Structures are given as structure tokens and as C-alpha cells.
Amino acid sequence: MSQDKSEEIIGIWRLTLVRVCLLLAVVAVLWKLASLILLERDFLQGQGDARTVRTEPLVAHRGMITDRNGEPLAISTPVKSIWVNPRQIADKPAEITRLADALSLDAESLISSVQSNAGREFMYVERRMPPADADAVLGLDIDGVYARQEYQRYYPQAEVTAHALGFSNIDDIGQEGLELAYDEWLKGIPGSKQVVKDRRGKIVRELDTLESAQPGNSLALSLDFQLQNLAYRELKEAYIYRQARSASAVVLKAGTGEVLAMVNQPSFNPHNRSNISDFGALRNRAITDLFEPGSTLKTFTAIAAIESGRYTPGTMINTSPGRMRVGRDWVSDRGQDFGEISLEEMLVNSSNVASAKIALDLGHEALRDVLLRVGFGENPASGFPGERAGVMPNHRVWHDIEVATLSFGYGMSTSALQLAQAYSVIANDGLKVPVTFLKNGNEMDGAAAPQRVIDEDVVAQVTGMLKAVVDPEQGGGDSAAVPFYSIAGKTGTARVVGANGYDSRLHNSMFAGFIPADDPEIVVVIVINEPQGREQYGGQVAAPVFARIAAGAMRLMDVTPDRVSPENVMTLTAR
Incomplete structure (x- = not known):
């Protein structure tokens, strides 16, 4: 075979081999393509979706809190939070610096924080910004910087309702007060949605809502924001003028047990708690702080006296010479000698000697029984976090001095709310009504029914005596008087316990009463x-x-006056 012929055959074989290789390559590509389409389609689709389809949360806003008339006390307003994907931005310190400058943050600190979380895909940078401010940051068009919709709690009455409402944290979870007590009711249920994102993490298209967000439930409180403002203003003025350590005021609606107002001093701004130096200011003192009620307790000593059948409002008690020895101790009437006075005058003059003599005559069981029946020594069960039951003594052996001092409010402790509930028993003709912070709370299913704890006739006699306490025409004081209205109440003053016993220089000043006296609308307790x-x-x-x-x-x-005499009717008309 000639050389040319051999070279021609070799060329044909080479060409054929190339063609076969190309054909095999095409077949291999087609086979792989078919395999991907037919056999691995679901896997590849999932991998693609994993890189483009994302599940984003749908934030649910917290339920609104209103007063008894529908006025908003706590609402949730939309805000935006700036977050970054550290994987995208950790190696770009210049971009992080731009972001820090826009947010007025320390650049070095932010760079360090982002780089230390470089393996993560999510990190908050600034929470709860006004939407316009957040949009301005997004307008810088920095890769890896995003915003998330959130809600922030806003309290229109601010420090006026701070102690009653409490507050929620940055994640909108109740932390104090009624926000904490009803957190499960108020908080919403977040939802979720599927979206398509581009390689820079921006949402290109929304695919589907997987679960709709459910907003929290609204909560209607028994508070009246106008009364709350009134009580707050008057208490704060007295607190500042008297340079007191603290102060509390409670207003209950007679008959229903609803809390119409509850305020304390010092207070705080729930929108700016970072400047609070005294964390005691966060405490709802009207519920958590205990004190000895002093002479406000003599009202219940009088109840025990009348219940015994041994005393009437006119029964005379000899208090001369203004003090009495009890064991190794003395009980005195602050240097005064009231002489022989009636049970009613015991309250009007606030005689410790007369009160002690009654208690020693009755014994501790009768007095302690009355105090327990009206709610002292037990939790008010209002549902407010941190409320305290107070301390009711129960000695194995009662000494005479312990019985005597208990009769005028020493040796036991109570809260302002507890004292208000006890006086509401008198205002309610002897019925003990549960305390509630909810509008019509005692009419709801499962609410405890009122209990009769004092006979109506006894209440009527004690009410008459309490009216005399604040009636200057009957020897009482006029500092609690309200023009054109009858009132019933009792003052109280108790020494404060110091490191070495009772300090004669420090006192707690109290008043508990109700108005109008004969048909009560509200019960008010003041503690300074x-x-x-x-x-x-x-x-x-x-x-x-x-x-x-x-x-x-x-x-x-808009309560009609019940003490309009011919002399003052013209004055009332002019008003």
C-alpha cells in the first residue's frame, strides 16, 4: 500500500474518532440534562428556591389599652429596625463606617461587632426607628443593610399612668404593671410570608402569606383617665410641697370595686427609662409598699365595739389623764386629756387611750376578726403583679400592749389599695367587693361575688361617726371638707420605724374616706x-x-350635691 493511501486512511480514522468523541460528548450532555430534568428536578428546584425564596416574619401589633370611656392609654405605633447581614458586609469596613455615621453610632465598635458575627446572616443595628429615618438609611444603598417592620408601645398619658400600666420591653413583651399582668391577652400572634429575594437580599416579589399575623386583644380598664390626671396632679403637688419621701393615692368606685385612679410619687416616664436613677420609682407603691395604718384603723375598732353589743356611738369612755399604763409601756393621747368621751368622740378626737381601752375590753379575737373580714392580711387579688397581702399579727400569746397598739394601727401593715378596699366595705353597706382593674370586671364570668362581712346597722352607725370626724360642727376637722357634699372619713398618722425603733421625727400621714357619705360614689385613700x-x-x-x-x-x-342648704344655694347656682 502506498504511503499516500496509508495517510488517507489514517486521516479518515482520525476524523471518525473526532466525530465519535463529539457525538459521545453530546450524548453525555443530553444524558446529564435529561437526568437533571427528569431525575433530580425536585432536588435542584429546592436548592434554587433555598437561594432565592425566603420566609419573612409578619409582625403582629400589641392590643390597645383604653380607659373605661374608650380613651387610649397604650397603643402600638409602627416603626422600623435596621439590621445587617454580616456575611455580606463584614469585609467592607468603609460601608460599615457609612452606616455608623448615618445612625450616629461609633464606627469602630460597629465594625468590631459586625466582624465578630461574620458567620451569621442577621444582626440588629438600630431598633425602633421612625420609618422616615430608617428609609433615609436604606437610601444609602449599602449592600447587606435592611429594615424590618416592628411596633413600639406609646403611652399618651406617660408618667400619669406609668405605675398602673407598667411598660413593655423592646420586643413588645410586658414587663411591669398591667402590661405584664395581661401580656397573654395583649400580645399578638406573628405570621409569616414567602418572598423572592435577589442576590443582594432585597425582596423582588411576594409569593404567598403562609400565616396571617393576628393582632393582640384590646383591654378596657376601669381607670378613668380624667380622674387619673386629677389625682396625679394633686398628689404630685402635695408630694413636692411637703418634700415627702413618697406618696400614693387610690380611688375606688363604690359598689363595683373598680379602680378609677391609682397614682404614686415619684413617678417615671415610660418612654425614657434610661435616666431613672432610683429604681424604686418604677414600683407601684399603692400596691407593693406596706405601712402601719395608724388611726385610720380606729374605724374598725369602733366596728368591733358596736358588734360586741357593749358599745353604742354614745357609750362613754374615760381617757383621763390622757395616758394609761399597759404593762411596762404607756399609751398616750399626744399630751392631751380628752376626759370622758363617747365612742364617736373617740374617732373625732382620735384618742389612742379610748381605742386601747376598747380593745383590751373586747380582746384581740374580736378586733382581729373584724380586720380579717374587711380584707387586712390577705392579698387583694386584683391581679396586679407584686401586690402584697400585708401583715396581720397572730401571736401565740397576746400581750396587752400588742392588743392596745393594734387598735390604733400599730403592729400590723397594709397597702394603700388594701386600706381602700377595707373602707369600701363601709361605703358598700357592709359588702366586701373584690378589687378589679377591668371595666365591669366584677360582672364578668368567674368573678367572685360580693360578701357581707359587716351588718348594715353597724355600718350605718359607724358611717355616722365618720361623718362627725370631718364635720367641724360636731367637733371634727374641716381640712377634708368638700363644699355641698357630705363625706365620711378618718385621718391617720403613724411614726416610721427607723434603725433604733420608731423615729419621733418621721411620720406617715394618711386619710381614708368616701363621698357622698350617705350614697357613696367613690372611696379615696391618700398616703404621704x-x-x-x-x-x-x-x-x-x-x-x-x-x-x-x-x-x-x-x-x-356629675354627682348631684347632697348638702345644699338655703344659705348656700345661691352660691351653688353661681358656680
Whole structure:
């Protein structure tokens, strides 16, 4: 075979081999393509979706809190939070610096934080920004920087309702007060949606809502924001003027047990808690703080006396010479000798000697039984976090001095709310009604029914005596008087326990009462802790605050005056 012929055959074989290889390559590509389409389609589709389809949360806003008239006390407003994907931005310190400058953050600190989380895909940078400010940051068009819709709690009344409502944290979870107590009711249920994102993480298209967000439930409180404002203003004025350590005021609606107002001093701004130096300001003192009620407890000593059948309002008690020895101790009437006085005058003059003599005559069982029946020593069960039951003594062996001092409010402790509930028993003709922070809370299913704990006839006699306490025509004081309205109440002053026993220089000043006396609408308790200055007695310090709150409440509630005489009818008409 010639050389040319051999070379021609070799060329043909080479060409054929190339063609076969190309054909095999095409077949292999087609086979792989077919395999991907037919055999691995679901896997590949899933991998593609994993890189483009994302599940995004749908934030649910917290339920609104309103007062009894529908006025908003706590609402959730939309805000935006800036977050970054550290994987996208960790190696771009210049971009992080731009972001830090836009948010007024320390650039070095932010760079360090992002780089230390470089393996993560999500990190908050700034929470709860006004939407316009957040949009301005997004307008910088920095890769890896995004915004998320959130909600922020706003309290229109701010520090006026701070102690009652409490507050929620940055994740909108209740932390204090009624926000905490009803957190499960108020908080919403988040939802989710599927979206398609581009390689820069921006949402290109929304695919589907997987689960709709469910907003929280609204909560209607028993509070009246107008009364709350009134009580707050008057209490704060007295707190500042008296340079007191703290102060509390509680207003209950007679008959229903609803809390119409509850305020404390010092208070705080729930929108700016970072500047609070005294964390005691966060405490709802009207519920959590305990004190010895002093002479406000003599009202219940009088109830025990009348219940025994041994006393009437006119029964005389000899208090001369203004003090009495009890064991190794002394009980005195603050240097005064009231002589022989009636049971009613015991309350009007606030005689410790007369009160002690009654208690020693009755024994501790009778007095302690009355106190327990009206709610002292037990939790008010209002549902408010941190409420305390107070301390009711139960000695194995009762000494005479312990019985005597208990009769005028020493040796036990209570809260302002508990004291208000006890006086509401008298205002409610002897019925003990549960305390509630909810509008019509005691009419709801499962609510405890009122209990009769004192006979109506006994209540009527004690109410008459309490009216005399604040009636100057019957020997009482006029500092708690409210023009054109009858009132019933009792002052109280108690020494404060210091490191070495009772400090004669420090007192707690109190007043507890209800208005109108014969058909009560509200029960009011005022507690001023450690007022400074020469005036420290309850009638001087707390009673005037009661008068101003009670007078304002009667106007706001449009209660018809019940003490309009011919002499003042022209004055009332002019008003």
C-alpha cells in the first residue's frame, strides 16, 4: 500500500474518532440534562428556591389599652429596625463606617461587632426607628443593610399612668404593671410570608402569606383617665410641697370595686427609662409598699365595739389623764386629756387611750376578726403583679400592749389599695367587693361575688361617726371638707420605724374616706410618706389632698350635691 493511501486512511480514522468523541460528548450532555430534568428536578428546584425564596416574619401589633370611656392609654405605633447581614458586609469596613455615621453610632465598635458575627446572616443595628429615618438609611444603598417592620408601645398619658400600666420591653413583651399582668391577652400572634429575594437580599416579589399575623386583644380598664390626671396632679403637688419621701393615692368606685385612679410619687416616664436613677420609682407603691395604718384603723375598732353589743356611738369612755399604763409601756393621747368621751368622740378626737381601752375590753379575737373580714392580711387579688397581702399579727400569746397598739394601727401593715378596699366595705353597706382593674370586671364570668362581712346597722352607725370626724360642727376637722357634699372619713398618722425603733421625727400621714357619705360614689385613700416641715399629721397633710381629689371627682362624675342648704344655694347656682 502506498504511503499516500496509508495517510488517507489514517486521516479518515482520525476524523471518525473526532466525530465519535463529539457525538459521545453530546450524548453525555443530553444524558446529564435529561437526568437533571427528569431525575433530580425536585432536588435542584429546592436548592434554587433555598437561594432565592425566603420566609419573612409578619409582625403582629400589641392590643390597645383604653380607659373605661374608650380613651387610649397604650397603643402600638409602627416603626422600623435596621439590621445587617454580616456575611455580606463584614469585609467592607468603609460601608460599615457609612452606616455608623448615618445612625450616629461609633464606627469602630460597629465594625468590631459586625466582624465578630461574620458567620451569621442577621444582626440588629438600630431598633425602633421612625420609618422616615430608617428609609433615609436604606437610601444609602449599602449592600447587606435592611429594615424590618416592628411596633413600639406609646403611652399618651406617660408618667400619669406609668405605675398602673407598667411598660413593655423592646420586643413588645410586658414587663411591669398591667402590661405584664395581661401580656397573654395583649400580645399578638406573628405570621409569616414567602418572598423572592435577589442576590443582594432585597425582596423582588411576594409569593404567598403562609400565616396571617393576628393582632393582640384590646383591654378596657376601669381607670378613668380624667380622674387619673386629677389625682396625679394633686398628689404630685402635695408630694413636692411637703418634700415627702413618697406618696400614693387610690380611688375606688363604690359598689363595683373598680379602680378609677391609682397614682404614686415619684413617678417615671415610660418612654425614657434610661435616666431613672432610683429604681424604686418604677414600683407601684399603692400596691407593693406596706405601712402601719395608724388611726385610720380606729374605724374598725369602733366596728368591733358596736358588734360586741357593749358599745353604742354614745357609750362613754374615760381617757383621763390622757395616758394609761399597759404593762411596762404607756399609751398616750399626744399630751392631751380628752376626759370622758363617747365612742364617736373617740374617732373625732382620735384618742389612742379610748381605742386601747376598747380593745383590751373586747380582746384581740374580736378586733382581729373584724380586720380579717374587711380584707387586712390577705392579698387583694386584683391581679396586679407584686401586690402584697400585708401583715396581720397572730401571736401565740397576746400581750396587752400588742392588743392596745393594734387598735390604733400599730403592729400590723397594709397597702394603700388594701386600706381602700377595707373602707369600701363601709361605703358598700357592709359588702366586701373584690378589687378589679377591668371595666365591669366584677360582672364578668368567674368573678367572685360580693360578701357581707359587716351588718348594715353597724355600718350605718359607724358611717355616722365618720361623718362627725370631718364635720367641724360636731367637733371634727374641716381640712377634708368638700363644699355641698357630705363625706365620711378618718385621718391617720403613724411614726416610721427607723434603725433604733420608731423615729419621733418621721411620720406617715394618711386619710381614708368616701363621698357622698350617705350614697357613696367613690372611696379615696391618700398616703404621704415622711412629709417634711412642721405639719405632719394626717389631717394637715393628707386630708386636704383628699378634699381636692374628691371635689374634682364629683364634678367630673356629675354627682348631684347632697348638702345644699338655703344659705348656700345661691352660691351653688353661681358656680
